Amino acid sequence: MSLASWCVATTADCGILLLNNLTKELILIDKGESEFLCVSDLQESDIDSIRDSELFDYLVKNWFLVSTEHDDLKLINEVRDVVTCFDTKEGINSYTILTTTDCNARCFYCYEKGIERVSMSKQTALDVAEYIKKNAGKKVGLHWFGGEPLFNISVIDIITSELRKAGIEFESSMISNGYLATDNVVKKAVENWNLKKVQITLDGTEEVYNERKAYVNPEGSAFQRVLDNIERLLKAGIRVSIRLNLDLDNAEDLYKLSELLADRFSSYEKLGVYSHYLYGEKYSESFDRTCSENSKLNAYLTKKGLSHCGKIDKRIKTNHCMADNDSAVVVTPTGELHKCEHVGITDKCGTIYGGITNQDVIDYWKKRPEIGEICRRCPMYADCVKLVACPDDFDYCPQVVYDDKLQKLKDSMLYTYEMEMKK
Numbered sequence: 183m184s185l186a187s188w189c190v191a192t193t194a195d196c197g198i199l200l201l202n203n204l205t206k207e208l209i210l211i212d213k214g215e216s217e218f219l220c221v222s223d224l225q226e227s228d229i230d231s232i233r234d235s236e237l238f239d240y241l242v243k244n245w246f247l248v249s250t251e252h253d254d255l256k257l258i259n260e261v262r263d264v265v266t267c268f269d270t271k272e273g274i275n276s277y278t279i280l281t282t283t284d285c286n287a288r289c290f291y292c293y294e295k296g297i298e299r300v301s302m303s304k305q306t307a308l309d310v311a312e313y314i315k316k317n318a319g320k321k322v323g324l325h326w327f328g329g330e331p332l333f334n335i336s337v338i339d340i341i342t343s344e345l346r347k348a349g350i351e352f353e354s355s356m357i358s359n360g361y362l363a364t365d366n367v368v369k370k371a372v373e374n375w376n377l378k379k380v381q382i383t384l385d386g387t388e389e390v391y392n393e394r395k396a397y398v399n400p401e402g403s404a405f406q407r408v409l410d411n412i413e414r415l416l417k418a419g420i421r422v423s424i425r426l427n428l429d430l431d432n433a434e435d436l437y438k439l440s441e442l443l444a445d446r447f448s449s450y451e452k453l454g455v456y457s458h459y460l461y462g463e464k465y466s467e468s469f470d471r472t473c474s475e476n477s478k479l480n481a482y483l484t485k486k487g488l489s490h491c492g493k494i495d496k497r498i499k500t501n502h503c504m505a506d507n508d509s510a511v512v513v514t515p516t517g518e519l520h521k522c523e524h525v526g527i528t529d530k531c532g533t534i535y536g537g538i539t540n541q542d543v544i545d546y547w548k549k550r551p552e553i554g555e556i557c558r559r560c561p562m563y564a565d566c567v568k569l570v571a572c573p574d575d576f577d578y579c580p581q582v583v584y585d586d587k588l589q590k591l592k593d594s595m596l597y598t599y600e601m602e603m604k605k
Contacts, residue, residue, distance in 0.1 A: 183247045187254040190561045192592040199595045202246055204258060204564045206496040208598055209246075211237065255558050266500045273319035276510035278523055279310065279341070280327050281334040283515060287359050288396040289385075291427070291460050294329070297526040302515040306534075307337035310513055311344035313534035319509070324354035324375075327512075327523055332362035334515075335370070342375050355379040361397065361404060363411035368418050379421040382412060386435040387442065394432070409446065412453075421452040426479065429460045430468060433475045437482060444486040455488040456480060461574065473582040477589070484593075491593040493601060495565075502567040502575070505547040511538075521547045524573050547571055554578070562587055 188203040197212045241247040248254065282301040283294060302310075314322060322345070326338060345352050353376050360382040363371075371377035385394040388405040397404045415422050424443065426436050436457065447453045457479040463472045483489040504510035505521045511531075512520040519532040521543065531543035538544065549570040556579070557563050568575060576583065 183242065184250050186245060186248045186252070187559045188258065188561055188564045189246055190588070190591055190595065192595055194596065194599055199599055200246060201494065201591075201595050202244065203561055203591070204261065204498075205245060206494055206498075207244060208494060208595060210599065255553065255563065258564050261498060262500050265498045269500060274314075274317045274509055274511050275319035275321060276323045276325070276504060276507070277314060278325040278327050278504060278510070278512045279331075280329065280512070280514050280523075280525065281331045281337050282329040283525075284333050285328060285330040285359075286333060286361060286398050287330065288398065289394060290396075291429075291462060293461050293524065294526055299329070300515045301334045302337045304336060304340060306515070306517050307340040308344065309517060309534055310337075311341045311348075313513075313517075313537075314341070314345060315348050315350065317537075318350055320351070322350055322352040324352055326354060326356040326358075328357075330359055330362070331356055332358055332367060335362075335367065338375060339370065346374075352376060353378050355381075357381045359383060359395065360408040360411045360415075361400075363415055365414065368411075368414050368420070371415075371420065372418050377420055379423065380415055381423045381425055382408065383425045383427055384408070384439060384443075385427050386432045387439050390432055390435050391439075412447070416447065416450045416452055419452070422450075422454070424453070424455040426455065426457040426483075427460050428457050428472070428476050428479060429463055430472055430475065433472075433479065436479055440479070440483055440486055440488065444488055448487050453488070455483050457483065464576065469580070470582045473580070473586065477582075477586045491590055491597050493598040494591075494594050499565050499567055502569045502572065505572065506567075506569055508544075522571075522573070527573060560584075562591060 186202070186204070190201045190203055192199050194210060197210050199208060200211055201208050238247070280302070282299070283297050284299040284301055285292075285294075324341070328334075331338070342352070342354070355378060358380055360380070363380070385391050388403060391405040391408075392400070392403060395404055401407070412422055412424070426439065428436055440455070443455055457476050459469075459472050459476045463469055466472065480489065484491070501507045504512065504523070510521075512523050512525060513534060514520065514525050514530075517534040518525075518530040519534065519538060520528050520530055522528045529540070529543050529546075531540045532538040547569060551568055551570050557566070560566070560579075562584075579587075
């Protein structure tokens with residue numbers, strides 16, 4: 183017998199926390215019983231000391247310990263297949279809607295650079311609403327995207343108004359630079375759009391941010407305006423997730439920004455801040471260093487109380503994202519249907535007028551890469567679904583990425599344990 187590949191161990195205050203990352207069961211093993219665990223190399227654990235104990239029987243019964251000849255990968259895939267069969271949803275319940283591909287900022291790193299700037303017409307917005315009515319499940323999630331989605335507020339008004347008239351239950355979220363979130367916009371967001379969450383990107387303190395965003399015809403300091411709008415959203419009860427876009431040029435400045443954010447926003451429960459390296463950084467020769475800086479900054483954000491890892495996700499992951507999810511679709515400003523929000527580099531799978539007509543595109547997004555030997559013994563494989571076509575993911579795991587993901591999982595284990603102990 184040996185620990186299953188999906189098991190992860192980390193040290194707690196009075197023993198060892200052991201996670202079954204397939205069943206999501208987390209247990210605490212007392213220090214006196216945990217000598218069989220070798221945290222640094224779980225695959226060479228010596229379990230002789232517990233073989234005749236109740237703990238041994240429990241670990242076997244609950245799939246922590248398996249035969250050394252057991253095919254862990256096969257079981258994970260079989261579990262996913264079963265969950266998928268019982269997780270079928272009626273209709274399409276997730277709509278990522280690009281109100282426009284135009285934007286009031288000119289970020290040098292924008293992956294949509296070169297895409298034609300097109301805004302959705304009012305008639306197309308009415309047609310989008312009709313498409314949603316015909317295809318929606320019981321509850322709909324609307325995800326406003328762009329460009330800058332607030333650059334075309336009228337179509338958000340139209341779509342949400344039409345869905346309300348039809349009695350369709352919905353919530354919405356948005357990815358925005360936050361510049362246009364005025365009092366009137368926030369009022370609409372709460373009363374009409376049922377907006378629950380906004381993701382806003384910040385690139386540094388005032389001088390760095392204003393230079394990197396390069397807004398078109400800004401009024402005063404764009405940085406100060408966006409900070410004021412973030413507070414406006416938070417006061418309205420809308421959750422705000424601030425993403426810090428990191429590369430090696432602004433990494434040091436983001437620590438100063440973190441201090442500023444902590445001073446101004448730490449009292450708001452619905453604020454979360456996290457760091458992520460820029461899209462193009464993973465192709466650079468200095469990626470390992472960038473990823474290391476990103477991990478350090480995320481740890482600092484946690485220390486400042488701006489971020490926490492959250493509890494262990496108890497769901498079994500069966501798909502990667504909207505791209506391989508039959509219940510999700512992306513709608514462009516002209517009414518095309520896509521499976522990925524990177525619409526400038528992806529093929530359409532249909533239109534709002536004719537529905538999904540290109541099954542080849544649907545199948546293309548569901549293709550998964552061949553599994554290597556490293557994946558077979560990876561404790562995070564149960565939560566890892568990769569797609570061959572994904573433009574924003576790795577077809578392998580660089581060591582720095584693997585180490586970062588594993589540490590985040592261990593942090594979630596500790597946080598889940600701490601929250602349970604407080605009950």
